[in-house]
Amino acid sequence: MKPALKYGLINGGIAILWSLLMYITGLNRNANAQWINILQLAIPIALMTMAVKEYRLTTGNGWITFGKAFNQSFQVGLIGGVIGTAFYFIYISVIDPAFIDYQKTMQMDKMAENGMSEEMIEKGMQQAAFFMTPGMQVVFGLIFVLIVSSLLGLLVAAIFKKPNPEEIS
DSSP states (O other), X not given: OOHHHHHHHHHHHHHHHHHHHHHHHTGGGSTTHHHHHHHTTHHHHHHHHHHHHHHHHTTTTTOBOHHHHHHHHHHHHHHHHHHHHHHHHHIIIIIOTHHHHHHHHHHHHHHHHTTOOHHHXXXXXXXXXXXXXXXXXXXXXXXXXXXXXXXXXXXXXXXXOBOXXXXXX
16 A cells, blocks of 8 residues: 555544544533644644655655655645545534534634624624535635645655655756
């Protein structure tokens, strides 16, 4: 199995387990959950690194260009992200449909903390309603996956590239 596919599938599986763990423990409804989820970025970085190193040792004969390292890293992030986003759709549609209501409540609370009037909050929530549907959350989730996979892929490729000196002219 190709390294990017292998580690991408592992990334997706871990994303599903992470989501279920957050749900079971109730941490998905914790105000500090965003910080916990930022820590989760270490997982795809580690898996991207493993994919690049495996590709370099097997297919690359000890060498890997920046472009190939980026490609491997990006694929790991993309595969895992698509799997995770697909699961998230199932999660908010079937497992925990009240999660979107929780997100709306948190958004309303933040608006109130920022001094917005009830009328302004209501108007803001009406404007945001379209974006709070499961379908739109998946669309934005996929856009987020593309951006994060690109950024992390660039980081990993820059660190772990090892071009063959004989091919550099």
